[in-house]
Amino acid sequence: MKSYGQYCSVAKTLDLVGDRWTLLIVRELLLRGPIRYTDLRGGLPGIATNLLADRLRALEAAGVVAREEPGPPIATTLFRLTPRGEELREALEALGRWGIPLMVPGPAAGDAFRAPWLAFPAEQFLADRRPDGPPVRIEVRTAEGAIVIESREGRIQTLPGTTEKPDAVLSGKSHAVLGLLTGRVDLPAAESMGLRCEGDRAVLRRLLPKPIATAPEPAPKLSS
Amino acid sequence: MKSYGQYCSVAKTLDLVGDRWTLLIVRELLLRGPIRYTDLRGGLPGIATNLLADRLRALEAAGVVAREEPGPPIATTLFRLTPRGEELREALEALGRWGIPLMVPGPAAGDAFRAPWLAFPAEQFLADRRPDGPPVRIEVRTAEGAIVIESREGRIQTLPGTTEKPDAVLSGKSHAVLGLLTGRVDLPAAESMGLRCEGDRAVLRRLLPKPIATAPEPAPKLSS
DNA sequence: CCGCATCCGGGGCGATACTG
DNA sequence: CAGTATCGCCCCGGATGCGG
Numbered sequence A, B: 001m002k003s004y005g006q007y008c009s010v011a012k013t014l015d016l017v018g019d020r021w022t023l024l025i026v027r028e029l030l031l032r033g034p035i036r037y038t039d040l041r042g043g044l045p046g047i048a049t050n051l052l053a054d055r056l057r058a059l060e061a062a063g064v065v066a067r068e069e070p071g072p073p074i075a076t077t078l079f080r081l082t083p084r085g086e087e088l089r090e091a092l093e094a095l096g097r098w099g100i101p102l103m104v105p106g107p108a109a110g111d112a113f114r115a116p117w118l119a120f121p122a123e124q125f126l127a128d129r130r131p132d133g134p135p136v137r138i139e140v141r142t143a144e145g146a147i148v149i150e151s152r153e154g155r156i157q158t159l160p161g162t163t164e165k166p167d168a169v170l171s172g173k174s175h176a177v178l179g180l181l182t183g184r185v186d187l188p189a190a191e192s193m194g195l196r197c198e199g200d201r202a203v204l205r206r207l208l209p210k211p212i213a214t215a216p217e218p219a220p221k222l223s224s
Numbered sequence C: 001c002c003g004c005a006t007c008c009g010g011g012g013c014g015a016t017a018c019t020g
Numbered sequence D: 001c002a003g004t005a006t007c008g009c010c011c012c013g014g015a016t017g018c019g020g
Helices: A009-017 A022-032 A037-042 A049-061 A089-103 A115-125 A174-181 A187-192 A201-207 B009-017 B022-032 B037-042 B049-061 B089-103 B115-125 B174-181 B187-192 B201-207
Strands: A065-068 A078-081 A136-142 A145-152 A155-160 A168-171 A196-199 B065-068 B078-081 B136-142 B145-152 B155-160 B168-171 B196-199
Touching: A009 A022, A009 A049, A009 B022, A009 B089, A009 B115, A022 A037, A022 A049, A022 A078, A022 A089, A022 A115, A022 A155, A022 B009, A037 A049, A049 A065, A089 A115, A089 B009, A089 B089, A115 A136, A115 A145, A115 A155, A115 A174, A115 B009, A136 A174, A136 A201, A145 A201, A168 A201, A174 A187, A187 A196, A187 A201, A196 A201, B009 B022, B009 B049, B022 B037, B022 B049, B022 B078, B022 B089, B022 B115, B022 B155, B037 B049, B049 B065, B089 B115, B115 B136, B115 B145, B115 B155, B115 B174, B136 B174, B136 B201, B145 B201, B168 B201, B174 B187, B187 B196, B187 B201, B196 B201
Parallel strands: A136 A168, B136 B168
Antiparallel strands: A065 A078, A136 A145, A145 A155, A168 A196, B065 B078, B136 B145, B145 B155, B168 B196
């Protein structure tokens, strides 16, 4: 994209990561770590393959992404964030926080969903009420994949995929899971939305936010 | 722009503010407050006037911007952020922080500059070492306008424009001012870059960051 | 003047096909 | 698997016009 030509740190940032799709590529790399081109495509439904290649080249030139060619055992290329790219996490989190109210009405018709996208809300809204307790892991399953939410020593972390012997398992539609994770609805309400919960419910109560008396923010008008 | 069609809060945010120029429009509204269309254009060198009108309409529909028609004394329209729009400040600040290293090499050939753009670095890097002291104001003048940096009760604020009886006045090139405000260079070094300083230098020492032993971050490669 | 609307060229973007 | 090639289309950029 053409530079904005402005000596301003916001404009300079957008010169590098303001292109369409670019910040979503960074999102995937933040959430899923070193990843193959094809898996990256899978996490970015809708992107054109030439655009993905273009963006990866530009991000590499900008020092945000590094390309890694592992040795003989692995015959593929991995893309990962550089330390400088990792520093975009704060900005991505801020943008994601701002977007939470936009998720309340539920997915629009035709919206894609991937389980790792739950990681931002999870790390943002969950907190361990017993930070000194033993580590716990909750597995979250949706039709489009699973993530594991782990709390150890008071820190919440998420990993894509599943785990053995989770303390609890949540499964259901993305909208119901999200309502629960953001504290917008409580567990019984989420279950009435189709969420299923197995395992130790005390572990859930330990991590889940207190449901908030919803602010009177009106549903944003749909446009575009 | 077309929606990404992803049920993810980052993607939903970018659906609303990810268009080219949109976040820079929000930047101007954050830094300069309610403002006329023409002045907005002046703060966004390079934007096409039809794009500005399009973006303002879209931001209005998204609930980020409100249009205000003052009464008879004023015969113009003012654009301002809604409270929801103000909430984008954190995201803009995070993006601006990430871009500070990109400012170190100085403006690229042909880069535009406006004094209010210094506000993000100023509020980010300055801190009052004597929060209980009397309020102080520093006026910063460049060829492209001036801002006032004010500290009262330990809080740093910036306003576009000038003020009467500032405690100190800094004037010079944007690059020198920025180096000083971010703590990359100290006052003597900035003066050797052409910065001029009048008034109470103790006030400057009270607010300026301690110059940092510069991290060994190499200058980012230029590309575009 | 201020706040746009219209027109038009060029390029970024989207979808599909194809390849080492 | 990791891209390149190709081809419309629409968004963007720049200029001009125009009603209030």
